[in-house]
Amino acid sequence: MSGALERRPGPRRRPALGYDERNAAILVFPVVAVLLVVAAYPILYSFWVSLHDIVLTRPLRRPFVGFDNYLRIFDDERFWLAVSRTTVYTVVTVAVTTLLAVLVALLLNEAFPGQRILSALLLVPWATPSVVNGLMWKWIYDPTYGLLNALLVQLGLLERYRAWLGDPDLTLLLIANAAVWKQMPLAALLLIVTMKAIPDDLYRAAKVDGANVFQRFIHVTLPALRPGLMLVLVYETMISIRHFDLFLIMTQGGPGDASFTLSWLIYVETFRSLRFGTGAAMSYVLAMATFLLSWALIRWLGKRI
Amino acid sequence: MATITCERITKRYGGVVAVDALDLTIRHGEFMVLLGPSGCGKTTTLNMIAGLEEISEGRLLFDDKDVTWQPPHKREVAMVFQSYALYPNKTVRENIAFPLQLRRTPREEITRAVTEVAEQLEIGHLLDRRPSQLSGGQRQRVALGRAIVRKPSVFLMDEPLSNLDATLRLSMRSLIKHLHHRLRATFVYVTHDQAEAMTLADRIAVMKGGLVQQLDTPEGIYARPANTFVAAFLGSPQINLVQGEIAPDGSFARGAFRLALPPGAAQPGRAVTLGLRPEDVGTLAPGLARLEARVDLVSPLGSETHLEVVAGDDVKLTLRVPKEWRAQEGQVIAVGVDPARLHLFDATTDARL
Amino acid sequence: MAGRPIAPRLGRALLLAVFSALFVLYVAGPVAWLVSSSLQTEAQITAVPPNWLPPELNFGNFDAILNAAERQVTYETRRQGDPATGGFLPSGAANLLPSLWNSLTVGLWVAALNLLLSITAAYAIAVIDFRGRRATLYTVLATRVVPDIALIVPLFLVIRNLGLINTLGALVVTYLAITVPFTIFILISYFEGIPRDLYRAARIDGCGHWRALRHVYLPLSLPALVASLTFAFLTSWNEFVFALVLTQNVAAQTLPIVISGFVMDFTTSFSFVNAAGVIAIIPPVVMAVLFQRYIVSGLTAGAVKG
Numbered sequence: 001m002s003g004a005l006e007r008r009p010g011p012r013r014r015p016a017l018g019y020d021e022r023n024a025a026i027l028v029f030p031v032v033a034v035l036l037v038v039a040a041y042p043i044l045y046s047f048w049v050s051l052h053d054i055v056l057t058r059p060l061r062r063p064f065v066g067f068d069n070y071l072r073i074f075d076d077e078r079f080w081l082a083v084s085r086t087t088v089y090t091v092v093t094v095a096v097t098t099l100l101a102v103l104v105a106l107l108l109n110e111a112f113p114g115q116r117i118l119s120a121l122l123l124v125p126w127a128t129p130s131v132v133n134g135l136m137w138k139w140i141y142d143p144t145y146g147l148l149n150a151l152l153v154q155l156g157l158l159e160r161y162r163a164w165l166g167d168p169d170l171t172l173l174l175i176a177n178a179a180v181w182k183q184m185p186l187a188a189l190l191l192i193v194t195m196k197a198i199p200d201d202l203y204r205a206a207k208v209d210g211a212n213v214f215q216r217f218i219h220v221t222l223p224a225l226r227p228g229l230m231l232v233l234v235y236e237t238m239i240s241i242r243h244f245d246l247f248l249i250m251t252q253g254g255p256g257d258a259s260f261t262l263s264w265l266i267y268v269e270t271f272r273s274l275r276f277g278t279g280a281a282m283s284y285v286l287a288m289a290t291f292l293l294s295w296a297l298i299r300w301l302g303k304r305i
Numbered sequence: 306m307a308t309i310t311c312e313r314i315t316k317r318y319g320g321v322v323a324v325d326a327l328d329l330t331i332r333h334g335e336f337m338v339l340l341g342p343s344g345c346g347k348t349t350t351l352n353m354i355a356g357l358e359e360i361s362e363g364r365l366l367f368d369d370k371d372v373t374w375q376p377p378h379k380r381e382v383a384m385v386f387q388s389y390a391l392y393p394n395k396t397v398r399e400n401i402a403f404p405l406q407l408r409r410t411p412r413e414e415i416t417r418a419v420t421e422v423a424e425q426l427e428i429g430h431l432l433d434r435r436p437s438q439l440s441g442g443q444r445q446r447v448a449l450g451r452a453i454v455r456k457p458s459v460f461l462m463d464e465p466l467s468n469l470d471a472t473l474r475l476s477m478r479s480l481i482k483h484l485h486h487r488l489r490a491t492f493v494y495v496t497h498d499q500a501e502a503m504t505l506a507d508r509i510a511v512m513k514g515g516l517v518q519q520l521d522t523p524e525g526i527y528a529r530p531a532n533t534f535v536a537a538f539l540g541s542p543q544i545n546l547v548q549g550e551i552a553p554d555g556s557f558a559r560g561a562f563r564l565a566l567p568p569g570a571a572q573p574g575r576a577v578t579l580g581l582r583p584e585d586v587g588t589l590a591p592g593l594a595r596l597e598a599r600v601d602l603v604s605p606l607g608s609e610t611h612l613e614v615v616a617g618d619d620v621k622l623t624l625r626v627p628k629e630w631r632a633q634e635g636q637v638i639a640v641g642v643d644p645a646r647l648h649l650f651d652a653t654t655d656a657r658l
Numbered sequence: 659m660a661g662r663p664i665a666p667r668l669g670r671a672l673l674l675a676v677f678s679a680l681f682v683l684y685v686a687g688p689v690a691w692l693v694s695s696s697l698q699t700e701a702q703i704t705a706v707p708p709n710w711l712p713p714e715l716n717f718g719n720f721d722a723i724l725n726a727a728e729r730q731v732t733y734e735t736r737r738q739g740d741p742a743t744g745g746f747l748p749s750g751a752a753n754l755l756p757s758l759w760n761s762l763t764v765g766l767w768v769a770a771l772n773l774l775l776s777i778t779a780a781y782a783i784a785v786i787d788f789r790g791r792r793a794t795l796y797t798v799l800a801t802r803v804v805p806d807i808a809l810i811v812p813l814f815l816v817i818r819n820l821g822l823i824n825t826l827g828a829l830v831v832t833y834l835a836i837t838v839p840f841t842i843f844i845l846i847s848y849f850e851g852i853p854r855d856l857y858r859a860a861r862i863d864g865c866g867h868w869r870a871l872r873h874v875y876l877p878l879s880l881p882a883l884v885a886s887l888t889f890a891f892l893t894s895w896n897e898f899v900f901a902l903v904l905t906q907n908v909a910a911q912t913l914p915i916v917i918s919g920f921v922m923d924f925t926t927s928f929s930f931v932n933a934a935g936v937i938a939i940i941p942p943v944v945m946a947v948l949f950q951r952y953i954v955s956g957l958t959a960g961a962v963k964g
Contacts, residue, residue: 018359019375023782023868030779031775035798038832043801043809046804049811107681120950121685128896129914129942135935145928181685181688244806279811284804377862378865384859404863
């Protein structure tokens with residue numbers, strides 16, 4: 001505090017930047033600067049790209065086409081194919097992840113010897129890099145040396161080895177299985193956290209009222225789990241609908257077009273066909289769809305569960 | 306150097322006015338209590354004096370210096386919180402030393418100051434514990450220590466005793482009073498407890514709805530409440546408030562209930578609220594007004610007795626009488642009331658007449 | 659407890675045991691198979707029926723990875739002997755060790771910078787009531803709405819303009835864009851859980867915002883800070899798509915890129931790829947298990963707000 005300030009009466013009016021404002025600006029500035037360069041600018045730039053006909057094999061002519069790129073997407077039959085593939089993949093992944101997560105959360109929420117070890121084990125899939133996850137399951141599904149074939153044949157459930165990932169009817173489900181394995185732990189952790197917040201008195205009251213284990217689950221656990229479930233459903237949907245890594249590592253969209261999802265379509269359009277304009281437009285459609293879907297889910301689930 | 310002047314200080318949250326153009330001067334060395342129910346704006350006022358909340362309008366002066374826009378750490382005030390607000394990661398010693406460390410006080414001086422304060426507050430044996438290992442009373446002593454170690458000229462206290470049990474509250478109350486005598490600093494003390502306010506304050510500002518209802522010494526406020534709200538907020542058991550009107554003979558009337566008033570207290574026919582403190586009754590004597598009532602409930606407290614009585618048709622009153630009175634439930638008693646001790650309020654504005 | 663009938667307790671124990679076994683099988687089974695395969699020779703893992711456990715521990719694959727740089731891969735060495743001995747190495751094998759270091763370097767930088775950047779911003783948003791507070795928060799969170807794949811091309815151009823293509827710096831900057839919004843979200847939740855009176859006391863005691871952050875908020879936020887460090891490191895270590903586009907040579911490629919190269923290369927031996935996978939899995943898993951408590955509490959803070 002300067003001596004001058006002490007003698008002279010301070011300003012009557014609010015200063016343009018008060019102590020709080022000045023410090024907040026300094027504290028927030030680094031993040032805002034970094035995010036402007038590496039997040040905001042690319043987002044806006046990619047929107048600009050989506051309004052132009054940019055093809056890398058023809059680098060000099062890049063005319064402005066307005067929303068043509070977007071309109072063209074909806075006439076593209078690959079797009080609708082990708083939509084249906086993505087829908088199947090997302091529905092299966094989210095449903096199975098959520099179901100397994102509830103079961104795992106119920107198990108790990110119990111107190112029993114070994115519970116802590118199992119909880120630590122739960123983090124293993126979560127921490128596994130998606131590339132390793134992909135290669136691990138690809139190796140398990142391997143048509144000649146894979147674990148899955150060996151296991152099923154030894155158990156007598158299968159007569160002859162199969163090329164699992166080569167079966168168009170199974171590909172999406174097998175990739176979904178790999179995704180579930182990695183995504184389930186986070187969902188389970190979120191649900192356990194929600195379960196821990198349920199007051200013990202509720203269970204005691206339900207027991208006194210004569211509710212059995214299943215009735216307690218339906219009437220106490222499930223309603224209290226609602227916020228956690230909503231979070232899990234929305235989060236898993238957003239992750240699954242955009243998922244890319246496993247498709248690149250495990251099948252590259254194949255066999256045929258069996259795993260041709262939206263993110264794979266965008267990848268092909270952008271990096272194989274080098275049509276940046278339509279690729280960017282597709283990305284924006286996917287972003288909007290994700291956003292609207294999670295918004296709708298939140299509204300719908302907010303009322304329903 | 307610490308006269309605090311609030312000049313038309315206003316605090317708005319969106320459209321809600323929490324403190325409304327408050328004018329208040331707190332003199333150097335004074336113990337000022339801001340008293341009121343929750344949501345009356347007393348804590349907001351304290352936070353604005355501390356600098357913890359921005360002042361929407363008006364001016365705040367410490368002596369002649371405008372501190373309206375000064376951040377709290379430059380105001381040189383100390384504060385004690387209801388929740389104690391001790392740093393859980395620091396020991397008691399570190400908690401008390403913290404304000405001095407921030408001021409780059411030499412280490413020997415810090416050690417000396419902490420020891421001295423700990424001695425004053427009788428917490429010397431706790432210095433190496435952490436707050437989680439202390440009882441509520443001990444925590445509040447540490448919080449007081451952290452406040453006084455800086456020897457600031459302004460102390461702000463936000464309901465410091467509300468989390469303590471009744472016995473502790475009494476001993477802490479006298480501790481705070483001793484501190485004030487010793488430190489000769491300006492104290493601003495927020496509470497909703499009228500007993501605390503009465504025992505501690507040099508002056509009390511009773512607040513409600515963001516406005517000061519009355520500002521006076523405890524005696525002044527008790528003897529001459531400015532309106533029915535203030536009258537009802539101070540005193541236990543609560544003052545009896547009876548709505549009625551002035552009869553043609555100048556006495557107070559409600560149905561069959563009559564009570565003589567001092568001559569010329571109010572115009573006949575005027576609608577008024579009568580205030581009678583429970584303790585302002587005694588044995589009938591010349592010069593006292595006669596009050597007849599049927600005893601409904603007798604509550605002996607040992608030191609005194611509280612009577613719930615019904616006078617006239619429906620006037621329910623609480624009376625505080627000496628323990629020697631052996632009233633029976635159902636019995637009709639007659640007591641004497643000094644008309645000069647009655648309070649009259651306007652029935653519509655609730656203001657004192 | 660003692661008076662309770664035995665039968666229901668036994669039933670519960672049995673149920674828990676069955677479900678625990680299923681859980682362990684599902685969660686740990688695939689990884690165990692990966693580890694088991696990595697410790698076998700190529701001949702052993704291509705046996706039908708397979709060896710569930712390695713007939714004998716064989717660290718040939720790991721040895722090959724660690725010494726890949728010194729081996730000459732020629733047509734002759736490829737033809738001779740067992741692949742797991744290192745005679746049959748994929749063309750990119752020599753890149754594995756450098757990429758491991760790249761992954762570590764990037765991960766540590768991201769973890770550190772992410773925390774430095776996020777702490778101050780999260781403090782400001784959680785604690786200070788300033789104009790533009792909500793706008794800042796929503797802007798930060800909104801940057802995570804657009805799918806990553808939409809950002810690859812423009813980000814590639816930005817990175818190229820910054821002259822960072824094929825450098826670790828490119829990855830660090832990119833991963834910060836991913837981790838910072840999430841970290842800010844976690845830290846805000848945590849900071850808001852610290853009693854407001856502690857902030858008030860600190861300000862009254864003489865702390866400006868920087869000191870309040872240093873003396874009160876940071877010491878009390880250790881779990882959230884450790885969780886943020888872990889999350890950032892794992893995100894960086896595991897990331898694949900951006901690294902694929904932004905790095906094209908040994909100087910900057912990370913582990914997932916090199917390994918994905920093996921997976922798509924049909925001449926690579928399975929045992930070798932599995933060993934590489936095991937190496938990539940060890941640091942994140944060790945870190946996750948080590949900081950388990952903090953990760954869960956970090957998630958708690960984030961999940962409460964939903």
